Amino acid sequence: MTLIDGKTVAAAVKDRIAEEVKENGYTPGLAVIIVGNDPASRVYVNNKKKACEYCGFHSEEYALAENTTQGELIALIEKLNCDEKIDGILCQLPLPKHLDEKAVIEAISPAKDVDAFCEADVGKVMIGNYTFSPCTPAGVMELLKFYNIDVSGKNAVVIGRSNIVGKPMAMLLLHANATVTICHSKTQNLKEICRGADIVVSAVGRIGAVTADMVKEGAVVIDVGINRNAEGKLQGDVDFENVKEKASFITPVPGGVGPMTIAVLMQNTLKAYKSNKKIK
Numbered sequence: 001m002t003l004i005d006g007k008t009v010a011a012a013v014k015d016r017i018a019e020e021v022k023e024n025g026y027t028p029g030l031a032v033i034i035v036g037n038d039p040a041s042r043v044y045v046n047n048k049k050k051a052c053e054y055c056g057f058h059s060e061e062y063a064l065a066e067n068t069t070q071g072e073l074i075a076l077i078e079k080l081n082c083d084e085k086i087d088g089i090l091c092q093l094p095l096p097k098h099l100d101e102k103a104v105i106e107a108i109s110p111a112k113d114v115d116a117f118c119e120a121d122v123g124k125v126m127i128g129n130y131t132f133s134p135c136t137p138a139g140v141m142e143l144l145k146f147y148n149i150d151v152s153g154k155n156a157v158v159i160g161r162s163n164i165v166g167k168p169m170a171m172l173l174l175h176a177n178a179t180v181t182i183c184h185s186k187t188q189n190l191k192e193i194c195r196g197a198d199i200v201v202s203a204v205g206r207i208g209a210v211t212a213d214m215v216k217e218g219a220v221v222i223d224v225g226i227n228r229n230a231e232g233k234l235q236g237d238v239d240f241e242n243v244k245e246k247a248s249f250i251t252p253v254p255g256g257v258g259p260m261t262i263a264v265l266m267q268n269t270l271k272a273y274k275s276n277k278k279i280k
Contacts, residue, residue, distance in 0.1 A: 001244050002147065004222075004251045006139075009146045010259035014055055017266050021056040028273035029058040029086040030114070030265075033076065035099065036066035041092045048090070051262045057269060058085060066096055073099060074107045081109040087276050088114035088269040093164075111276060114268040117164070125168050128175050131275060132268045134168035139260025140201060140222055141172050147249060149199075149220055152177040157194050159183045159210070159237070160203035165224055169201055190214070202237040212242040221247045224257050 021028065030052055034045050045061065052059035062076060073091075080089050089112045095101050105113075110120040116132040124130035133141075144151060156178040160166035170180045178199065183190055194200055194214040202210045203224035215221060225237030236253030244250050251257055273279075 001247055002249045003244075004143050004147060004249050004256055006143060006251060006256045006259040009143055010139075010263035012146075013142065013260075013263040014051060014266055017270055018055045021270065026056075026270070026273060026279075027058050027085075028055075028088070028269045029060070029083075030088045030090065030269045031060045031062065031080045031083075031086045033062045033064065033073070033089070033091045035064045035068050035073065035092075036096050038094070041094075045092055047262055048265065051266055052269075055266050055270075057266070060086065068096075068099075070099055070103065073104060077104065077107040081107075081112060086112065087272040088112050088265075090115055090265070112272060114265060114272055116168070116268070122163070122168070125171050128171075131271055133172070133264060134164070135261045135264040135268065136165050136203075136224060136257060137169040137172050138264045138267075139257055140169060140224070141176065142260055142264065143222070143251065143257070144199075144220070149249060151199060154178050154198035155181070155196055156199040156201065157181045157183060157197035158201045158203065159190070159194070160205075160224075162203065165203040169203065169224075173199070173201075204237055206237055207235050208239055209237040210243060211239045212246055215243050215246050217246050218248045219246065221250045222257065223251050223253050226253065226258065 032045055032048055034041055049059055080086050089108045091104055105117045108118055110118055113121050114132055116134040121132055156173045158166055158170045161182055161184045170182050173180050181193055183193055191214050195216050199220045201222040205225050207227045221243055223236035223238040227235050229235045234254050
């Protein structure tokens with residue numbers, strides 16, 4: 001069994017970006033908006049800020065009060081859409097319940113949508129003609145590439161159908177010529193479907209969603225889940241201790257897919273900068 005080390009791969013991606021930025025005198029700009037004081041969101045925003053510093057990016061943070069109105073938030077996004085110093089705009093999700101997440105995402109200019117969440121960018125991912133890769137699924141693909149795991153012709157099962165991970169993950173695997181099955185809460189015989197998979201990607205956000213009897217010998221297991229157990233420790237969807245005995249490759253939580261999400265965000269911001277400045 002090989003443990004897939006997301007920290008090492010993410011560091012290599014960020015090193016490559018930092019080198020390109022320094023060598024060419026680029027100044028990509030990322031604006032991060034956070035509404036309210038969700039502790040998990042605060043951790044993510046801080047990590048994004050650190051990554052920007054490391055890669056030599058200009059970063060701006062907008063920490064808005066919990067009671068910020070829809071109009072105020074959209075007005076800020078529209079201002080950032082016109083700001084030439086800003087190449088990428090990211091609004092940290094989830095938003096407080098009184099705000100319309102879909103309207104907020106759609107307010108971000110597709111040219112600055114470095115999360116690849118808006119409908120125009122989602123459509124491009126669907127047809128395979130995209131500039132910005134969805135950060136978490138693209139991070140998974142980077143890990144597979146780094147470890148020379150060829151997905152072409154393999155049976156891949158994606159558990160979870162969210163717009164942020166499950167659906168785009170399936171599309172990226174499909175573009176890489178895998179045969180893809182998407183499973184979800186209404187799927188019957190999940191165990192049997194997973195047992196036939198060469199690659200299992202779990203993105204359901206539930207501890208114990210993938211157990212050893214669901215995984216065939218030698219399968220590649222990618223755990224995208226981030227959950228807190230009864231003791232408050234981070235845990236994935238996969239029963240790691242038992243599944244690792246059967247898997248050929250497996251990602252830990254934390255330290256697997258998580259670091260890659262931010263590395264790809266940096267990659268997307270650099271792409272946005274080059275596209276906005278018409279740099280080939």
